[in-house]
Amino acid sequence: MTEPLKIAVAGLGTVGASTVKLLTEKAELIRQRTGRRVEVVAVSARSRGKDRGVDLSTFRWFDDPVAMAADGGADVVVELIGGSEGPARRTVETALETGRHVVTANKALIAHHGTALAKAAEGRGLSLAFEASVAGGIPIIKGLREGLAANDITEVHGILNGTCNYILTEMRRTGRDFADVLAEAQALGYAEADPSFDIDGVDAAHKLAVLTAVAFGCPVDFANVHVEGIRHVSAVDFDYADQLGYRIKLLGIARRLDGGVEQRVHPCMVPKDTPIAAVDGVFNAVVAQGDFVQRVVFVGRGAGAGPTASAVVADIVDIARGCRTATFGVPVDRLSRLEPLPMSARQGAYYVRLMVVDRPGVIADIAAAMRDENVSMEQMLQRGRAPDEGVPVVLTTHDTDEASMQRALAVIAAQQSVLEPPRMIRIESF
Amino acid sequence: MTEPLKIAVAGLGTVGASTVKLLTEKAELIRQRTGRRVEVVAVSARSRGKDRGVDLSTFRWFDDPVAMAADGGADVVVELIGGSEGPARRTVETALETGRHVVTANKALIAHHGTALAKAAEGRGLSLAFEASVAGGIPIIKGLREGLAANDITEVHGILNGTCNYILTEMRRTGRDFADVLAEAQALGYAEADPSFDIDGVDAAHKLAVLTAVAFGCPVDFANVHVEGIRHVSAVDFDYADQLGYRIKLLGIARRLDGGVEQRVHPCMVPKDTPIAAVDGVFNAVVAQGDFVQRVVFVGRGAGAGPTASAVVADIVDIARGCRTATFGVPVDRLSRLEPLPMSARQGAYYVRLMVVDRPGVIADIAAAMRDENVSMEQMLQRGRAPDEGVPVVLTTHDTDEASMQRALAVIAAQQSVLEPPRMIRIESF
Incomplete structure (x- = not known):
C-alpha cells in the first residue's frame, strides 16, 4: 500500500472547516477513487479555541501557517487564508520552497503572483492547484485545461461574482435600487460589510485574470484587466433592458483577437435568450469557446463552504492520483505573452441613459455628437413628457x-441640457 | 525526450477524420500540453479511396481494424466504428489484450460491455476512456469522475440526444407535428434515415447507463434503463405545456434513492425556469447534484465532428500526460452493485391528455378512476365544446x-367515452 498523502490546512473559516469535514467524512470514498489514503495531519488558524463544528483534536495545531508549511510534515499545503500578500503568500511560498504541493482557493494570490508561483512549483516538480479560486464548485479550471485541452480557446466569459449576480437579480425582480438591495444582501450574509471587492468588480477581475491564463496559455496579467463594478446600474436600467430584450449581468470577458487579448469586467446587457442570461442569484457561469468543441457552458454555485471545499478536494484527489498538469495548461516557461488590448479598442454596441431637459433640439444635439464620432444610433426611447424639466432618454x-463612444459621451455630458453624467452599459451579443 | 505516443484510429467517418485532422494540425499545442509528441501511426476504415479531406498517406493503412489493433504498433487505439458488437467490440478487445490503451466514442459498446472491458483494461494497467461517448464535446465524464470526485452524487440528468432535442424544439417553435419535423431533420442531416435509435430513446439510454456508472460508481446496467421515446409527443402537448409553465424535453434521469437506483429515459415536462428548459436545438446538457458541490450544469454540443474529436483528443491528452483514473471513478472490482428500482416505483407528478366524448358525466368517470387509485388531480383543462363529439381534455x-397512475390510466383507457389511448408525460421538478 502506498503511503498516505498528508494534508495541512491553513485557514479554518467556513471553507477550511468544510474541507477538513469533507476529507474526514469521505476518507473511504477518496481512498477508493485515488488508491491512496488522504489524511489531514495539521491545521492552522488565528484562534484555536473557536468551535468550527469539526473535531480538530487529532491534528497538529499551528498558530503560524508559515511554520506549518515548513514543519507540519505535510505533502500538500491547502491555503485558505486569502489575500494576495501577507501570511497567505508566505505560506504558499514556504510550502513550495520546502517541497510541498499547494492547493489554494485564493484568486487574489494567483491573480497577482500566479506566474511566479507556478515557476516555483514547476521548477520543483510540484503542483500548484487553484480550482477553488474561480467559480466555486464548478470544475472550470480542469474543464479548460484538460477537458478542452485539444482546443484553441478564443474566448471565455462568465458571471464570476455571486454577490453581484444576486444584487442584479434582485434589482431586476423587485425593481428596488442598488443601495437597498446591497443592504439586504449584507444582512443575509451574501455581501461583506465592506463590499467593495465584490461590487467594484475586483473579485471578478481576479478570477478573470486566472481564467485568461488557463484558457490562452499566457502569463497571468491582472494589471491589464479593465474593471468596472455595478454601483452605477440603476433600477430604471432593468426596465429598459427588459423592453430592449436584454438582461443586465456583471461579466468577466477575455477574448483573444488578432492583435492580442482583451480582459474586461463590467456590467453588460446580454440578450435574454443566451444561456448566461438565465443564470440568476448566487450562481456563477463560465462560457468557453473553442475551435473544435465550439461553445461549452458551465453553471454552478460560485461560492459557499460546500462547493468551494468540493473544488479544493478535487485538486487534492488529482495530486493523490499522481496527475500532474502544467499549472496553466502549458509549462510556465512556454506561456506566450499576449499583447493587452486597451479598452478603447473594444468593438460593440452600447446602451446609454441620459437625463435631459425636455425641450426641442436636445435630442438633435445628442444625435449630432454621436454622428460627429461616427457612432450610429440603433434606437432611441424617450418616455413621458415634462416640458423644461428632466426626462430620461435611452438610446x-x-x-x-x-474610443468613439467615449468621445461622443464626453461631448454629450458637457451639453447644458444634459443634467446628470451619462450612464453607459455595453451590449454583448455572444 | 519521452518517446512519442503512437495513435491508431479505427473508423474514418466525420469524427475519425476530424480526430486525425486535430491531432495533425495541433501537434505542437498537444506536445506543449502533454510534454510528449502524439503521432497518428495507423488508420483503418472500410473504403481506402474515399476523400476525407485529410492526408492519410503517411499512416499505415489497415482494411481490418482488428488487425490494426493487434499489429499497428500503436500505444493507443481510438475506436470510432460504432455499434456494441462486431468489429468495434473486437477492435477494443484486441487492443486491450495486446496491451494498448483504448479511447472510444462508442456509447453502445460501453453501455453493453463497459464493466467487462473496464476489467480487462484495469487488469493490465490500461486506460479505457470514453469522454466522447456522452454529450459530445462537453467534458462530463471528467467533470463527474475528477471535478466532482469529492462528492457523493445523488442525481444526474440531462438532455442526451441532440436529434430529439432539435425535433422537440422545432415542434414547440413552429407548432408542427412530429412526423413533419422528423422529415425535415432527416433532410438536414440531423436525423438518420433510420431514426429509431435516436427518437425511441435508445441512444440517450446508452449514454445514461454510462453516466450512471460514472456518477455512482456502479457497474453499467443498460438492461435496467426504462426507455420511452418521443413518437407520442404531439403538437398540442406543446401548447398545453406552455400554458402550464413547462417545456417538453427528452431526458435521461439517474437517481440514487434509499432502495437503489432509478434509470429512465422518457419525455418530461420541466418548469420553464430550470436551466435545462432553455437548452434548445442540437445542444445537450447534463445536470449533476453532489452533496458538497450541490448543482452543477454542463451545456454544449452533443454531437458533430469537431466537438466529438475534441473529447476524443482530451482522452488522448490524459493518456499522454500519464494520468490514469479508474474507468468508472473507482476500480472496477470496487464498483457497488445498486438495486435497479422498477419504473412502477417512480414518484412524481403527471400530465395526461385524453380525447373524450363531450358529454355530461365523462369527467366524473375519469375523476373517479383517479380517486380509486388515490391519484390526486391538480388541474383539468377542457378547451372548447363539441357536444357528443371528441374533445381533448388535459389534466x-x-x-x-x-404504479397507481398506470392503473388509473388503464381504467380510463377502457372507458367507452375515451376515444384514443391516453397520452401521459411525466412532470419533473428538479
Whole structure:
C-alpha cells in the first residue's frame, strides 16, 4: 500500500472547516477513487479555541501557517487564508520552497503572483492547484485545461461574482435600487460589510485574470484587466433592458483577437435568450469557446463552504492520483505573452441613459455628437413628457468602437441640457 | 525526450477524420500540453479511396481494424466504428489484450460491455476512456469522475440526444407535428434515415447507463434503463405545456434513492425556469447534484465532428500526460452493485391528455378512476365544446406513484367515452 498523502490546512473559516469535514467524512470514498489514503495531519488558524463544528483534536495545531508549511510534515499545503500578500503568500511560498504541493482557493494570490508561483512549483516538480479560486464548485479550471485541452480557446466569459449576480437579480425582480438591495444582501450574509471587492468588480477581475491564463496559455496579467463594478446600474436600467430584450449581468470577458487579448469586467446587457442570461442569484457561469468543441457552458454555485471545499478536494484527489498538469495548461516557461488590448479598442454596441431637459433640439444635439464620432444610433426611447424639466432618454447604438463612444459621451455630458453624467452599459451579443 | 505516443484510429467517418485532422494540425499545442509528441501511426476504415479531406498517406493503412489493433504498433487505439458488437467490440478487445490503451466514442459498446472491458483494461494497467461517448464535446465524464470526485452524487440528468432535442424544439417553435419535423431533420442531416435509435430513446439510454456508472460508481446496467421515446409527443402537448409553465424535453434521469437506483429515459415536462428548459436545438446538457458541490450544469454540443474529436483528443491528452483514473471513478472490482428500482416505483407528478366524448358525466368517470387509485388531480383543462363529439381534455396530478397512475390510466383507457389511448408525460421538478 502506498503511503498516505498528508494534508495541512491553513485557514479554518467556513471553507477550511468544510474541507477538513469533507476529507474526514469521505476518507473511504477518496481512498477508493485515488488508491491512496488522504489524511489531514495539521491545521492552522488565528484562534484555536473557536468551535468550527469539526473535531480538530487529532491534528497538529499551528498558530503560524508559515511554520506549518515548513514543519507540519505535510505533502500538500491547502491555503485558505486569502489575500494576495501577507501570511497567505508566505505560506504558499514556504510550502513550495520546502517541497510541498499547494492547493489554494485564493484568486487574489494567483491573480497577482500566479506566474511566479507556478515557476516555483514547476521548477520543483510540484503542483500548484487553484480550482477553488474561480467559480466555486464548478470544475472550470480542469474543464479548460484538460477537458478542452485539444482546443484553441478564443474566448471565455462568465458571471464570476455571486454577490453581484444576486444584487442584479434582485434589482431586476423587485425593481428596488442598488443601495437597498446591497443592504439586504449584507444582512443575509451574501455581501461583506465592506463590499467593495465584490461590487467594484475586483473579485471578478481576479478570477478573470486566472481564467485568461488557463484558457490562452499566457502569463497571468491582472494589471491589464479593465474593471468596472455595478454601483452605477440603476433600477430604471432593468426596465429598459427588459423592453430592449436584454438582461443586465456583471461579466468577466477575455477574448483573444488578432492583435492580442482583451480582459474586461463590467456590467453588460446580454440578450435574454443566451444561456448566461438565465443564470440568476448566487450562481456563477463560465462560457468557453473553442475551435473544435465550439461553445461549452458551465453553471454552478460560485461560492459557499460546500462547493468551494468540493473544488479544493478535487485538486487534492488529482495530486493523490499522481496527475500532474502544467499549472496553466502549458509549462510556465512556454506561456506566450499576449499583447493587452486597451479598452478603447473594444468593438460593440452600447446602451446609454441620459437625463435631459425636455425641450426641442436636445435630442438633435445628442444625435449630432454621436454622428460627429461616427457612432450610429440603433434606437432611441424617450418616455413621458415634462416640458423644461428632466426626462430620461435611452438610446442604443450599432457596433462601434469604445474610443468613439467615449468621445461622443464626453461631448454629450458637457451639453447644458444634459443634467446628470451619462450612464453607459455595453451590449454583448455572444 | 519521452518517446512519442503512437495513435491508431479505427473508423474514418466525420469524427475519425476530424480526430486525425486535430491531432495533425495541433501537434505542437498537444506536445506543449502533454510534454510528449502524439503521432497518428495507423488508420483503418472500410473504403481506402474515399476523400476525407485529410492526408492519410503517411499512416499505415489497415482494411481490418482488428488487425490494426493487434499489429499497428500503436500505444493507443481510438475506436470510432460504432455499434456494441462486431468489429468495434473486437477492435477494443484486441487492443486491450495486446496491451494498448483504448479511447472510444462508442456509447453502445460501453453501455453493453463497459464493466467487462473496464476489467480487462484495469487488469493490465490500461486506460479505457470514453469522454466522447456522452454529450459530445462537453467534458462530463471528467467533470463527474475528477471535478466532482469529492462528492457523493445523488442525481444526474440531462438532455442526451441532440436529434430529439432539435425535433422537440422545432415542434414547440413552429407548432408542427412530429412526423413533419422528423422529415425535415432527416433532410438536414440531423436525423438518420433510420431514426429509431435516436427518437425511441435508445441512444440517450446508452449514454445514461454510462453516466450512471460514472456518477455512482456502479457497474453499467443498460438492461435496467426504462426507455420511452418521443413518437407520442404531439403538437398540442406543446401548447398545453406552455400554458402550464413547462417545456417538453427528452431526458435521461439517474437517481440514487434509499432502495437503489432509478434509470429512465422518457419525455418530461420541466418548469420553464430550470436551466435545462432553455437548452434548445442540437445542444445537450447534463445536470449533476453532489452533496458538497450541490448543482452543477454542463451545456454544449452533443454531437458533430469537431466537438466529438475534441473529447476524443482530451482522452488522448490524459493518456499522454500519464494520468490514469479508474474507468468508472473507482476500480472496477470496487464498483457497488445498486438495486435497479422498477419504473412502477417512480414518484412524481403527471400530465395526461385524453380525447373524450363531450358529454355530461365523462369527467366524473375519469375523476373517479383517479380517486380509486388515490391519484390526486391538480388541474383539468377542457378547451372548447363539441357536444357528443371528441374533445381533448388535459389534466395534471399532484405527486403520486407510477404504479397507481398506470392503473388509473388503464381504467380510463377502457372507458367507452375515451376515444384514443391516453397520452401521459411525466412532470419533473428538479
